[in-house]
Amino acid sequence: MNIQAIMKQAQAMQKEMMKAKDEIDAMEFVGENAFVKVHVNGKKEVLKIIINPTFELSKDDLEMLEDVLVLALNDAFKKVDKTTEQKMGKFANVPGLF
Numbered sequence: 253m254n255i256q257a258i259m260k261q262a263q264a265m266q267k268e269m270m271k272a273k274d275e276i277d278a279m280e281f282v283g284e285n286a287f288v289k290v291h292v293n294g295k296k297e298v299l300k301i302i303i304n305p306t307f308e309l310s311k312d313d314l315e316m317l318e319d320v321l322v323l324a325l326n327d328a329f330k331k332v333d334k335t336t337e338q339k340m341g342k343f344a345n346v347p348g349l350f
Contacts, residue, residue: 265343272339279335283328287320292328294336 276294283290287307291300301321303309309317 269340269343272343273336276332276336276339281328281331281335283324283326283331285320285324285327287317288324290321290324290328292325292332294332296329296332298325 279294280299281292281294283292287304289302289304290298291302292298301324303317307313307317
């Protein structure tokens, strides 16, 4: 095999990988349950939290609200991970790209 051809192929694959990562970073993922909806980007940065306006909040409900926020955020982060795995998985077994 020609070393230059291998290097060129590796560079092309690296560009493709970076493009896929940039696409994921720009995407918005939503995690939700009955009480809250959270929006995060592919970098796992929280963009927005929406609390269901029909949810009446009292002091006793604060702990439950904290719990459902964690659940919704984890749901959104799982979606980021799933999309990342789908788009980036093809690069996992390529030596020297990471």
